Amino acid sequence: MNVTIFGTGNMGSAIARVITAGGNTVQSINSGDDTAVTGDIVVLAVPFGALDQIVATRADELAGKTVVDISNPLDFETFDSLVVPPDSSAAAQLAEKLPASSVLKAFNTTFAATLTSGKVGDNPTTVLIAGDDADAKEQLAQVVTAGGLKAIDAGSLRRARELEAFGFLQLTLASAEKISWTGGFAVIP
Amino acid sequence: MNVTIFGTGNMGSAIARVITAGGNTVQSINSGDDTAVTGDIVVLAVPFGALDQIVATRADELAGKTVVDISNPLDFETFDSLVVPPDSSAAAQLAEKLPASSVLKAFNTTFAATLTSGKVGDNPTTVLIAGDDADAKEQLAQVVTAGGLKAIDAGSLRRARELEAFGFLQLTLASAEKISWTGGFAVIP
Numbered sequence: 001m002n003v004t005i006f007g008t009g010n011m012g013s014a015i016a017r018v019i020t021a022g023g024n025t026v027q028s029i030n031s032g033d034d035t036a037v038t039g040d041i042v043v044l045a046v047p048f049g050a051l052d053q054i055v056a057t058r059a060d061e062l063a064g065k066t067v068v069d070i071s072n073p074l075d076f077e078t079f080d081s082l083v084v085p086p087d088s089s090a091a092a093q094l095a096e097k098l099p100a101s102s103v104l105k106a107f108n109t110t111f112a113a114t115l116t117s118g119k120v121g122d123n124p125t126t127v128l129i130a131g132d133d134a135d136a137k138e139q140l141a142q143v144v145t146a147g148g149l150k151a152i153d154a155g156s157l158r159r160a161r162e163l164e165a166f167g168f169l170q171l172t173l174a175s176a177e178k179i180s181w182t183g184g185f186a187v188i189p
Numbered sequence: 190m191n192v193t194i195f196g197t198g199n200m201g202s203a204i205a206r207v208i209t210a211g212g213n214t215v216q217s218i219n220s221g222d223d224t225a226v227t228g229d230i231v232v233l234a235v236p237f238g239a240l241d242q243i244v245a246t247r248a249d250e251l252a253g254k255t256v257v258d259i260s261n262p263l264d265f266e267t268f269d270s271l272v273v274p275p276d277s278s279a280a281a282q283l284a285e286k287l288p289a290s291s292v293l294k295a296f297n298t299t300f301a302a303t304l305t306s307g308k309v310g311d312n313p314t315t316v317l318i319a320g321d322d323a324d325a326k327e328q329l330a331q332v333v334t335a336g337g338l339k340a341i342d343a344g345s346l347r348r349a350r351e352l353e354a355f356g357f358l359q360l361t362l363a364s365a366e367k368i369s370w371t372g373g374f375a376v377i378p
Contacts, residue, residue, distance in 0.1 A: 121378075187368065187374060
């Protein structure tokens, strides 16, 4: 499987390592880079605010592909709310703008360090995946588990709202030093 | 500390065990029981739908007390949404109805079995507490930690929204058998 990752920050780099660890290949695309997308799965490892630019320039190219939104759409000035409507989610908004793509929510509940170490404390790191396309979720889950992590189907794309609340809460606890950036919420089966 | 617990179901019983394990005392009140409330902290271990009845009959008695909402206000027919407005929470609604009480959100992110065992997998069980009254949160945290669990201040009562999303997601995963009722989301420091 070839996976295109937009963004080469902490999260993009950590996700790239997971994918290559599983024997799959990664195409990394930086902002401003107009290289053609070659991946079957496309991970948008960019801040929420950068999604619209990708939609504006890449929507046609992303048609027919699985597109993974990893964003936590926080108001980072206040750390007190999300910037998406409370009855929606960043992923749902993205899916509306990319109707020809299979949009998934994933990786927003795992800090970069836990993707790299494969551990949240002593527990395996689990990637929670929400989306309406069961095949796309299964494909992403296979890439994640090949890379040594656990994956759980967290339900339809409507659950992106709860995943974003989960990510929001985890970020506020880490920024308040109640938990560390190597910890967070572990998923215990 | 004396803690009154409304409700003697799985959650009420598990919370009662935590409190007495810490050397504090419990007054249990069943639905329909009109015994006077003696606790300084009052835990409403009842389903979301039963809160209004308690408000209607007990609001004056709860004035000046710490009132803990543990509810997960799910639509249990669909398991696909909460029954509170998306920009609010069960706890925020309760706080509006009990303006003379200090309303906290807690215990909605811990399954009963993990309160009893003190473990989520191999990790200590952590009670996440949100509320606007720092003293009330600290008081509840002391009762919880005396009982052998961990407690974390999860922020203002606005974070009850995210705690309820967290509880919702955890319940959907358990009901779909993706996780067990003895597991769930562990908080790793």
